Amino acid sequence: MSTITTTNPATGETVETYPMMSEAQATAKLEAAHAAFLQWRSVPHADRAPYLTKIAQTLRDNADDLAALMTRETGKLLKDGLREVELCAALFDHAASTGPDLLADEERTHGKGSRGVVTYQPIGVIYSIQPWNFPLYQPVRVLADNLMAGNACVLKHASICTGTGLRLRELCIEAGLPEDLFQVILIDHDTSDALIAHPLVRGVTMTGSDGAGRHVGATAAKALKKTVLELGSNDAYLVLSDADIETAVKFSVMGRLYNNGQTCVSAKRFIVTDAVYDAFVPAYVAAMEKIAMGDPTQDDTQLGPLSSTDQRDTVAGQVRDSVAKGATVLCGGTVPDRTGAYYPATVLADVAPGMPAHDDEIFGPVAAVIRAKDDEDAMRIANASRYGLGGGIFCRDEERALRLARDHFDTGMVRINSFGAADPNMPFGGVKDSGYGREHGGFGMKEFVNIKAIFLP
Structure with a gap:
């Protein structure tokens, strides 16, 4: 048997x-x-x-x-x-x-x-x-x-x-x-x-x-x-031109690393407008570099192992493929020499269509940064995905963010200036x-x- x-x-x-x-x-x-x-x-x-x-x-x-x-x-x-x-x-x-x-x-x-x-x-x-x-x-x-x-x-x-x-x-x-x-x-x-x-x-x-x-x-x-x-999904979080950078960085780290990066409705693609790109990306990379990876039973650990070595190898392969097609590793990106299915907090830039980091779901602690010309371009890029589970908007004008989320974001769930996975009183599910x-x-x-x-x- x-x-x-x-x-x-x-x-x-x-x-x-x-x-x-x-x-x-x-x-x-x-x-x-x-x-x-x-x-x-x-x-x-x-x-x-x-x-x-x-x-x-x-x-x-x-x-x-x-x-x-x-x-x-x-x-x-x-x-x-x-x-x-x-x-x-x-x-x-x-x-x-x-x-x-x-x-x-x-x-x-x-x-x-x-x-x-x-x-x-x-x-x-x-x-x-x-x-x-x-x-x-x-x-x-x-x-x-x-x-x-x-x-x-x-x-x-x-x-x-x-x-x-x-x-x-x-x-x-x-x-x-x-x-x-x-x-x-x-x-x-x-x-x-x-x-x-x-x-x-x-x-x-x-x-x-x-x-x-x-x-x-x-x-x-x-x-x-x-x-x-x-x-x-391959959820997009939009960092719009009037985003509060400190808030965006805080929740972008949380959103990408929650549950060791293995969450369907988590932040995976970070679509950043030209206006704030040079402010957001270095701050985000610095925060991801500080993440403490280690024993998941310890309170001070921020990132544990992936669920299996097979899953770790799949994530590593998706990163290698994306880099081979032109993505740039800003931090992480290398399997550590240690026991266990560990993979570090990773940020990829210069992510474009045709790469796993752009088109597919990477079920691990890998963030894909995509530059957008302006807010409208950011929404266009977000909706171009075949997926539509969740997404997020960082924008100081909450009423504008609400309108964008309601009228334009082609997903089942949208977070505004925050991150979270599920709530008993709110519907959970997607489209496409x-x-x-x-x-x-x-x-x-x-x-x-x-x-x-x-x-x-």
């Missing part, structure tokens, strides 16, 4: 080995989840909420151990792991507090004043395929909303954080969630495709690369399954090759429900 082995990317040491499941074993988990759904769907919204609140508290009670596990499996900074646990608890709390009202039946009229009812009914088992960069948050953002909506959930997590996925299920059960309502399956890609096509899977949600999204989306479409896809569908902010609760119209006489 095949196995999954997890490895600590900071030390190279083996964390744990797990047996993979056969298709029959995975299907049995799916069938058990469906059976649990048949009971769960009859529980009123208000009675589902306490289960979620208890899960939130259980996560908080186990925050130290969960953060340590995520650090062992993915190299995430321990302090970032603790923040991730709190975000996950907040997502459960938000679903519990807002779900009963958001999902309540709506009274409407039809015809010449006859009564109509719109009701949001659960549909069954939601199949969740999730990546490694936020080992707890990625599955939770699907799980919390769908449990409130009345659905069951089957999780296929990234292999390198298998332990975190299994521990999440254990804690949900410990908190009182019916045991079969949330399943975690350890399977290969072929088995996953078979599961997508299974009649008991009623919806599929995936976070990952746009290439993986195309495959999962096409496989689900053949089986007429609805999907929600969050597919990463960054996928479709929304999570958080109540929107995720209605992605996988039957919006049913009932006509009364």
Whole structure:
């Protein structure tokens, strides 16, 4: 039988080995989840909420151990792991507090004043395929909303954080969630495709690369399954002509290095206008050069390892390719001679179309600086990307920045003079090759429900 082995990317040491499941074993988990759904769907919204609140508290009670596990499996900074646990608890709390009202039946009229009812009914088992960069948050953002909506959930997590996925299920059960309502399956890609096509899977949600999204989306479409896809990005942060340079530098460092640079909705391309280029770039490079890289368990570490040596090698290759095509390394850019999957904070200038740093997503601590003639040119360059998840604007005139963000930025999310990854009360998702569908902010609760119209006489 095949196995999954997890490895600590900071030390190279083996964390744990797990047996993979056969298709029959995975299907049995799916069938058990469906059976649990048949009971769960009859529980009123208000009675589902306490289960979620208890899960939130259980996560908080186990925050130290969960953060340590995520650090062992993915190299995430321990302090970032603790923040991730709190975000996950907040997502459960938000679903519990807002779900009963958001999902309540709506009274409407039809015809010449006859009564109509719109009701949001659960549909069954939601199949969740999730990546490694936020080992707890990625599955939770699907799980919390769908449990409130009345659905069951089957999780296929990234292999390198298998332990975190299994521990999440254990804690949900410990908190009182019916045991079969949330399943975690350890399977290969072929088995996953078979599961997508299974009649008991009623919806599929995936976070990952746009290439993986195309495959999962096409496989689900053949089986007429609805999907929600969050597919990463190459987010542009615009440093406009009236930007406050100190603010721009502060949040540009944070935005590029958060989660060791492995965040889909993070600052990756920095499009800087001529007017402030010579002020911003040297200050930004100086700040990136000061970043302390090291042991992710230590409080003073600012940049830990990437999630694996394979991921480190991929990032290094994208940088080499960009340099070969004319990019200039302003700092970093060299794999350090040390144990672990480390890569330094890196800034590339003279970035142009045709380079990975310009066209693709570099999932690591590499910033691409692109010069723009003026503010309008900066927005044009930002929107020229095939991606459209997030973005940012540094501009002293906040009302102008708001207008640009609202009317012109072709992305699902925009940060103004700040950086952040996710908030329970704001929608999360993108456009173009960054996928479709929304999570958080109540929107995720209605992605996988039957919006049913009932006509009364």
